Amino acid sequence: MSTISDPPKGSFRLSMLLNDTRYRSMTLQVIAAIALALALAYLYSNLAANLRAFGLNISFAFLGNAAGYDINQTLIDYTSQSTNLRAAFVGIINTLLVAFLACVTATVLGVIAGVLRLSNNWLVRKLMSFYVEIFRNIPVLIWIIIIFTIMTVTLPGPNEFRGDNATSSMLFDLFAFTNRGVYIPGPYFTRGFGGGEGSALNWLMVLALLAGSFFGARFVTARASRIQEATGVRPGTLLPNLTIWFLPLIAFALVFGLHWDIPELKGFNFSGGIKIGAPLIALWLALSVYTGAFIAENVRAGIQAVSKGQTEAAAALGIRQGRIMSLVILPQALRVIIPPLISQYLNITKNSSLAILVGYADITATLGGITLNQTGRAIECVLLLMAFYLIISLTISAVMNVYNKSMKLKER
Amino acid sequence: MSGTHEHSVAFVRTTEIPQQPAPSNAAGPIKWMRDNLFATWPNALLTVASIYVIFLVLSSTMPWILGGIWDAPSLTACREILQGESAACFAVLSDRWHQLLFGFKYPSEYYWRPTLALFLMFFALAPVLFFDLPRKLLIFTALFPFIAYWLIWGGTIWIPIFAMVGFIAGYFVYARFVAQNFALGFFGGVAGAAIVWYISSFVVAAIAPETPLLGAVPSRDLGGFMLNLMLGLTCVSLSIPLGIALALGRQSSMPLIKWICVIFIEFIRGVPLITLLFVASVMLAYFFPPDATVDLFLRVVIMITIFSAAYIAEVIRGGLAALPKGQYEAANSLGLDYAQAMRLIILPQALKISIPGIVNIAVGLFKDTTLVSVISMFDMVGMIRGPILASTDWNGVYWELFGFAALLFFVVCYGISQYSQWLERRLATDHR
Numbered sequence A: 001m002s003t004i005s006d007p008p009k010g011s012f013r014l015s016m017l018l019n020d021t022r023y024r025s026m027t028l029q030v031i032a033a034i035a036l037a038l039a040l041a042y043l044y045s046n047l048a049a050n051l052r053a054f055g056l057n058i059s060f061a062f063l064g065n066a067a068g069y070d071i072n073q074t075l076i077d078y079t080s081q082s083t084n085l086r087a088a089f090v091g092i093i094n095t096l097l098v099a100f101l102a103c104v105t106a107t108v109l110g111v112i113a114g115v116l117r118l119s120n121n122w123l124v125r126k127l128m129s130f131y132v133e134i135f136r137n138i139p140v141l142i143w144i145i146i147i148f149t150i151m152t153v154t155l156p157g158p159n160e161f162r163g164d165n166a167t168s169s170m171l172f173d174l175f176a177f178t179n180r181g182v183y184i185p186g187p188y189f190t191r192g193f194g195g196g197e198g199s200a201l202n203w204l205m206v207l208a209l210l211a212g213s214f215f216g217a218r219f220v221t222a223r224a225s226r227i228q229e230a231t232g233v234r235p236g237t238l239l240p241n242l243t244i245w246f247l248p249l250i251a252f253a254l255v256f257g258l259h260w261d262i263p264e265l266k267g268f269n270f271s272g273g274i275k276i277g278a279p280l281i282a283l284w285l286a287l288s289v290y291t292g293a294f295i296a297e298n299v300r301a302g303i304q305a306v307s308k309g310q311t312e313a314a315a316a317l318g319i320r321q322g323r324i325m326s327l328v329i330l331p332q333a334l335r336v337i338i339p340p341l342i343s344q345y346l347n348i349t350k351n352s353s354l355a356i357l358v359g360y361a362d363i364t365a366t367l368g369g370i371t372l373n374q375t376g377r378a379i380e381c382v383l384l385l386m387a388f389y390l391i392i393s394l395t396i397s398a399v400m401n402v403y404n405k406s407m408k409l410k411e412r
Numbered sequence B: 001m002s003g004t005h006e007h008s009v010a011f012v013r014t015t016e017i018p019q020q021p022a023p024s025n026a027a028g029p030i031k032w033m034r035d036n037l038f039a040t041w042p043n044a045l046l047t048v049a050s051i052y053v054i055f056l057v058l059s060s061t062m063p064w065i066l067g068g069i070w071d072a073p074s075l076t077a078c079r080e081i082l083q084g085e086s087a088a089c090f091a092v093l094s095d096r097w098h099q100l101l102f103g104f105k106y107p108s109e110y111y112w113r114p115t116l117a118l119f120l121m122f123f124a125l126a127p128v129l130f131f132d133l134p135r136k137l138l139i140f141t142a143l144f145p146f147i148a149y150w151l152i153w154g155g156t157i158w159i160p161i162f163a164m165v166g167f168i169a170g171y172f173v174y175a176r177f178v179a180q181n182f183a184l185g186f187f188g189g190v191a192g193a194a195i196v197w198y199i200s201s202f203v204v205a206a207i208a209p210e211t212p213l214l215g216a217v218p219s220r221d222l223g224g225f226m227l228n229l230m231l232g233l234t235c236v237s238l239s240i241p242l243g244i245a246l247a248l249g250r251q252s253s254m255p256l257i258k259w260i261c262v263i264f265i266e267f268i269r270g271v272p273l274i275t276l277l278f279v280a281s282v283m284l285a286y287f288f289p290p291d292a293t294v295d296l297f298l299r300v301v302i303m304i305t306i307f308s309a310a311y312i313a314e315v316i317r318g319g320l321a322a323l324p325k326g327q328y329e330a331a332n333s334l335g336l337d338y339a340q341a342m343r344l345i346i347l348p349q350a351l352k353i354s355i356p357g358i359v360n361i362a363v364g365l366f367k368d369t370t371l372v373s374v375i376s377m378f379d380m381v382g383m384i385r386g387p388i389l390a391s392t393d394w395n396g397v398y399w400e401l402f403g404f405a406a407l408l409f410f411v412v413c414y415g416i417s418q419y420s421q422w423l424e425r426r427l428a429t430d431h432r
Helices: A021-054 A084-116 A122-136 A140-154 A200-231 A238-255 A278-305 A308-316 A321-357 A363-375 A378-407 B028-036 B041-066 B075-082 B091-102 B112-129 B135-153 B158-177 B182-207 B224-251 B255-270 B273-287 B296-322 B325-333 B338-375 B380-390 B399-427
Strands: A176-178 A181-184 A186-189 A258-261 A264-266 A269-271 A274-277
Touching (some): A084 A122, A084 A363, A122 A278, A122 B041, A122 B399, A140 A278, A140 B380, A200 A238, A238 A258, A274 A278, A278 A321, A321 A363, A321 B338, A363 A378, A363 B273, A378 B273, B075 B091, B091 B224, B091 B380, B112 B135, B112 B224, B158 B182, B182 B338, B224 B296, B224 B338, B224 B380, B224 B399, B273 B296, B273 B338, B338 B380, B338 B399, B380 B399
Antiparallel strands (some): A176 A181
């Protein structure tokens, strides 16, 4: 028996670089590195030559210049005199806003449709698979345009709300659905801290209260479970929970004078309240129904992945039908559902870049659209745009990896 | 028996009672409805609600569709015919169908060429999609790209012919050397093809006729649904080999290669397609040599291809990971080298697992080809939003046009996804 031994010393030949497995991978990597470096150098030299030919340079100074254009839907203060950087921030916040809204509604829609696709009711089942197939197989771009067209073409203009015999009227005198957008009552505080006008500080306080209520509610639930385990009787949690959630808010609203700013028709348009522009609504609804169809499929697959024996075992234990779903099936199905669900959220964020089509001022429309066209800084704008989306994507996938690790079935 | 009881019992049945049908509420449509539509009270409520929804949708759309006008020169003429009634004006489709399908600049006398290419496409795809067909048909599949290129772009026939000759030369070099070493064969083949193409570029310039058999059409004149189909088909077929290479690279034991692939895949998957299209339209030109003019179609094809390659690579990586480790070890123990093991053992199985995923990516990609309308290419959506809705004749016809576009995409995408489900059943070798 001979074992593999080192080759005799001094017998190294050049061909061994390729034929000897000990050296081959190193050789190949060196070749790859050289090829990559050459390719990058070639691209860079082309870039440099082109930039010289056009008299351009790479500089991010334009971000500090005044943007010079208006944005109709902003969550932070912005005027046309603000910088391009601020316009980009407005875009980022708008992207996150529509992505968040769409994620919430798409999840709700998707879970409902996914559960109903497994319903005993034949008609409902067929209706839901019709919904899923219709929305999955038609480009989201077409859905965005169609819903935007519905908003702008079929809804009445603000002038149709005017006069004694107006053709349109506000819903409950609170909401106005117009072709420019939907106007809803906006809350505001009349008193701020230290006696002045209400300000952003009030809203921060509201957020803090909500966070406090969240932890308070968790404490109540945990305490109820503790008592249940000790005594076998679960104390009622509904009343304490309601108190914890609503009492502080109501007290806060009374102390600082919460009022509602109700939209009113003034001149040619509505004023007051909060305006949700038609582009935002179109994008939000289209992304929701489109992604909802995909989520419905994920939910269905997740529920079907739970073996039937689990349902039967739960039924054998005497658990009620509705509780089987919430206590046995869904917790196990979630393990299957959550990873694809998160990638659907990523898709929503990426698809929200189609906002440029309906004129919603997201990051693609501000930085990658108007700023790019006005300054001509194509390379810088596109790079920044990609960096933004990349950061979002990598953050979400990092979160997802952590979640997957924690949810992994622990065996032995 | 009957004789003895003749006078003691009033009636004795001497024949068997014929089998009765089940009670009407325990069989047939009524039972089906009780089980499937009205099983419980909430279920019945859901049924009624669903019927109401269906009624609402149908009652609002059906008269609109059925009363549609198919023959009118413009929207105003259409409205005159309708006289205030609400109905569709499909006349826009019969008036502008050629623009929707071929774009507004493709010469109308050449429409037969893309149409013929489309028909040939079915023949070319058939042996790829259905394994039962004779394998010899694949020869036509290999010829199809050159034929389709010549049909759609026209110009001198020598360009596709020499392109094909280059591939054939490359194949011969590959076949000559692959027995010695796969890398030698592969790169030798690439080099052989490149040499042939380089030489033929001079030959073609010399022998190209002044007036070619088929008139040349520049790629900026392509448009309509044809553009969507072309982009979808080209990019998917180009991105599968690239995706396989990326997936293998990501699994590689060589850290440098692995990290190049990981960074590439994660970068591409992290950004929306629209930013890559921006790269194609405003940025990519800076990275080409200053005197080169690469037309927008090619730039878009490059970007969409690397976009879908990154996604396909992830699907194939899933397939590679799903293979039992024993397969890799078995290949090694047979003494196969890396290329042989991959070609003969690993990839055939891994690709089979990944086919449904790849088809899903293909459907998504085909839908995403509509995004090119954002960088002002006139695909189907671009045609509707641009030339057609902007024309004075048809300004205001939204539903008919977008409905038509949605219908076309639905037919294609639904067809592909049904195919994928069929394939999944067909390929399932496990017993259930």
